[in-house]
Amino acid sequence: MLKNICRKQGTVRVVYGVLAIMLVLMMITSGCSKNTAQGTVDIRLAHFFPATHPAEVELIQPWAQAIAEATEGRVTITSYPGGTLLPADAIYDGVVTKIAEMGLSCFSYTRGRFPVLEAFELPGVTYSNSKVASKVAWDGIQELNSAEVQDTKLMMVFATGPGDLYTKEPVRNLNDLKGLTIRATGLSAKTLQALGASPVAMPQSEAYEALSKGVVKGNLGPIEVLQGWNQAEVTEYITQTPFLYNTLFFITVNKDVWNSITPQDQETILGINERFFSEVAMGLWDKQNESAFSYAVLEKGMEVIELPEEEVELWIELIEPIQNEFISNTEKAGLPGAEALALVNSLADKYNRDLK
Secondary structure, eight states: OHHHHHHHHHHHHHHHHHHHHHHHHHHHHHHHHHHHHTSOEEEEEEEOSOTTSHIIIIIIHHHHHHHHHHTTTSEEEEEEOTTSSSOGGGHHHHHHTTSSSEEEEEGGGSTTSSTTGGGGGOTTOOOSSHHHHHHHHHHHHHHHOOGGGTTEEEEEEEEOOSOEEEESSOOOSHHHHTTOEEEOOHHHHHHHHHTTOEEEOOOHHHHHHHHHTTSOSEEEEOTTHHHHTOGGGSOOEEEEOTTSOOOEEEEEEEHHHHHTSOHHHHHHHHHHHHHHIIIIITTHHHHHHHHHHHIIIIISOOEEEEOOHHHHHHHHHHHHHHHHHHHHHHHHTTOOHHHHHHHHHHHHHHHHHHOO
16 A cells, blocks of 8 residues: 555656646746747838839948947848839728738829828929928928828838939920820829829839830939939930929838837837938938939930020929818818918928028
8 A cells, every 4th residue: 555655756757847848848938939029020111213223232231230230230131123013003091901001102103192292292392302391201201100001110201302304306395295294193193183294003013114115205313313313315305394293202110019019119210210310311212313313414425405584484384273172172071171281381381491
């Protein structure tokens, strides 16, 4: 009997020992899972610019590296340029649904998706350069805090500033523009239509081929496309129209992904965002525009056309109703369109004075 008791006690000790080991292993496993969940956050960034474009080389890559270094590798960003992960017009919604954790694209590529933010791209607002347009947009969007961008976490917003018409045929007046097929998106397309042109919606990544094949006869955009997208190879004329164009770019991250980053690292990233916005993103298109203009005119021999003052007045008269329609449509939808446009004009006046 004594032997049986001892044998049972030994069995109990073994069972308790096994249970203790299992408990320790569970605690270790649980601890590892927690550390993994709160550890490295790997982010894929989708955008449509070529891998050689300054948006990738001068902004995205150094910015991502700065974030990785400052967070000691806890937040890493891998860029997928050239539309390899998502096409340009699907990037924002792709970030919302986490097809990509982060994205860089244009608000105008999803027309109607951002009705209030269209105020920053309306024709008739004067921006001296991309620094002014970028500062107006970022300050204004943060002040408005519009519901249409609350489903992601905006990292930064920046702009091209004024743009021109680049065509295969000379455009010296409204008659030359009438019926001409021009690549444009968002409000730019609406603006060209008001002027009598025939806008064709497509991202910049498709414009070169469309121009080379004659699918479209021109493009409305920042001067940088002539070099950055090689469009000086397939167009011959630059008609200066700085009152027609401004396009906003966003860098935004999936909200759940952002919330998975520790508060300390979030604060660090926001500081880095602020630095790269002011030092790089704000003036990125000014730098490119200057280089592209010299390239297009001096190396490719493009002709520059400056519209006479009386012609400019005719163009502006035709596009003025677009601002009125914007206010009317947003008011009908219960959105602060008038407030947004007033803010845009106020900020533009301020930064046209302050930023040269």
